[in-house]
Amino acid sequence: MHELSIADAIVQVAGRQAEGRRVTKVHVKVGHLRQVVPSALAFGFGLVAQGTPVEGAELEVETVPAVGWCRSCGAESTLEGFPLRCGECGGLDLEITAGEELLVEYLELEEA
Amino acid sequence: MHRTKVRQVVRENVLDANDALARANRERFDEAGTYVINVMSSPGAGKTALLERVLERLRATLRTGILEGDVQTTLDAERLARFHVPIVQVNTDPGFGGECHLDANMVRSALPELPLEEIDLLLIENVGNLVCPAEFRVGEDARVMVFSVTEGEEKPLKYPLMFRTADLVLVNKIDLLDHLDFDLEKFLGYLKAVNPTAPHILTSARTGAGVGAFCSWLEERLPPPALDTPVSSE
Numbered sequence: 001m002h003e004l005s006i007a008d009a010i011v012q013v014a015g016r017q018a019e020g021r022r023v024t025k026v027h028v029k030v031g032h033l034r035q036v037v038p039s040a041l042a043f044g045f046g047l048v049a050q051g052t053p054v055e056g057a058e059l060e061v062e063t064v065p066a067v068g069w070c071r072s073c074g075a076e077s078t079l080e081g082f083p084l085r086c087g088e089c090g091g092l093d094l095e096i097t098a099g100e101e102l103l104v105e106y107l108e109l110e111e112a
Numbered sequence: 113m114h115r116t117k118v119r120q121v122v123r124e125n126v127l128d129a130n131d132a133l134a135r136a137n138r139e140r141f142d143e144a145g146t147y148v149i150n151v152m153s154s155p156g157a158g159k160t161a162l163l164e165r166v167l168e169r170l171r172a173t174l175r176t177g178i179l180e181g182d183v184q185t186t187l188d189a190e191r192l193a194r195f196h197v198p199i200v201q202v203n204t205d206p207g208f209g210g211e212c213h214l215d216a217n218m219v220r221s222a223l224p225e226l227p228l229e230e231i232d233l234l235l236i237e238n239v240g241n242l243v244c245p246a247e248f249r250v251g252e253d254a255r256v257m258v259f260s261v262t263e264g265e266e267k268p269l270k271y272p273l274m275f276r277t278a279d280l281v282l283v284n285k286i287d288l289l290d291h292l293d294f295d296l297e298k299f300l301g302y303l304k305a306v307n308p309t310a311p312h313i314l315t316s317a318r319t320g321a322g323v324g325a326f327c328s329w330l331e332e333r334l335p336p337p338a339l340d341t342p343v344s345s346e
Binding site: 002005006009010012013014017024028033034035081082083084092093102103104105106107108109110111 | 115116117118119120121122123124125126127128129130212213215243244247248268269271272273302304305306308
């Protein structure tokens with residue numbers, strides 16, 4: 001379950017960025033192509049956050065759809081499932097422009 | 113005192129920390145002149161058996177080393193010990209709940225135990241898993257994915273990240289094709305759909321088929337050896 005390792009990395013990023021403040025929410029962007037199961041990520045996050053400044057924070061997962069730019073016809077289209085195919089011409093030679101994100105977008109922190 | 117909530121934009125890639133360590137590992141490998149292959153597959157696809165065949169062929173001409181990743185056991189390292197090449201075992205169990213992959217930090221922790229200056233080709237046998245190892249760079253030069261024909265044709269579609277990040281796909285256990293309903297053409301079509309550029313080699317660790325081609329692929333990628341490079345007689 002790679003969600004646990006990813007959750008651990010998220011907690012570390014958030015803990016470092018919080019600089020001692022209490023974290024109440026962590027908003028992450030997860031690309032569709034990452035094969036991350038949001039519920040598994042949330043479960044792992046709750047576990048690994050224990051005993052850290054991130055303990056008790058809410059994990060908000062924003063899923064980013066996969067988008068590809070077709071090298072054959074130049075169209076940009078949303079990609080659904082595999083094989084990844086251009087929505088216009090059906091071509092397979094694509095440059096992925098979105099959908100591979102694994103990003104801590106923002107934190108919600110408590111300030112005194 | 114009243115506490116106010118503030119929003120702090122971070123925009124930090126979750127895997128940045130791992131990738132930074134992977135780059136540091138890579139620098140260390142480059143400095144030592146060690147070419148590194150990350151071998152990944154599902155459990156039981158035949159990674160260790162293929163490595164045995166590769167060591168049989170290459171250890172006479174190339175200084176090889178093995179970094180063996182396993183959740184708990186040292187069985188694979190014991191199997192490879194007879195080749196008398198440097199082997200270091202990394203058990204992921206002491207990590208958080210037994211990690212299902214090697215990450216850059218685990219590899220880094222094992223490096224002091226490997227005589228990198230005396231290793232031309234380091235083969236990292238990752239933990240058997242089709243999902244997690246694909247996410248974590250460890251500082252490798254290339255990724256070899258071992259797929260076995262007993263796993264079913266649809267695996268590239270089910271585990272695309274693994275197949276998409278592979279530089280070479282070994283289609284292993286082809287000696288079993290006569291006994292299976294496996295449709296090789298269909299599999300290769302799916303592989304091409306998720307990774308149009310990855311070459312593949314049909315192999316059987318059992319019969320040795322395709323192992324020569326795999327060794328040639330490895331040798332072609334390695335920088336030419338210095339003329340005075342000593343090769344172990346073991």
